[in-house]
Amino acid sequence: MSQRPAADQPHWLVRPSTIRLLWGVFLLVLAATVAADVWLDGHHALFGLDGTFGFFAWYGFATCVAMVVVAKGLGIVLKRKETYYD
Structure with missing residues (x-):
């Protein structure tokens, strides 16, 4: 089992699998933030x-x-x- 040298491996932030994971987490956080609007009663409409x-x-x-x-x-x-x- 041979591993590639560290210089040949791309940075973890530019790997396609990491980018997909970060997009998924980002979209999940955005959806959770919008969904939290259902349970929040703290904001009152000014207009x-x-x-x-x-x-x-x-x-x-x-x-x-x-x-x-x-x-x-x-x-x-x-x-x-x-x-x-x-």
């Missing part, structure tokens, strides 16, 4: 929409998508030619 189930999860996701879209738009508007500094 109508923030009292809906999973509001903070979908609002955070929508905000993240909006930031990416705005950043892409800014990249197009602020882009300069490659020869700008020549």
Whole structure:
């Protein structure tokens, strides 16, 4: 039984099996966080929409998508030619 030298083995964070495991754990934690909204009675709606189930999860996701879209738009508007500094 021969083992590969340590230099040939990829780092544990870049192995496909570890990446799948981390994604699974990440999704499980996200689902548990949203599901906990059923049992929590501590937050009270300040306006109508923030009292809906999973509001903070979908609002955070929508905000993240909006930031990416705005950043892409800014990249197009602020882009300069490659020869700008020549």
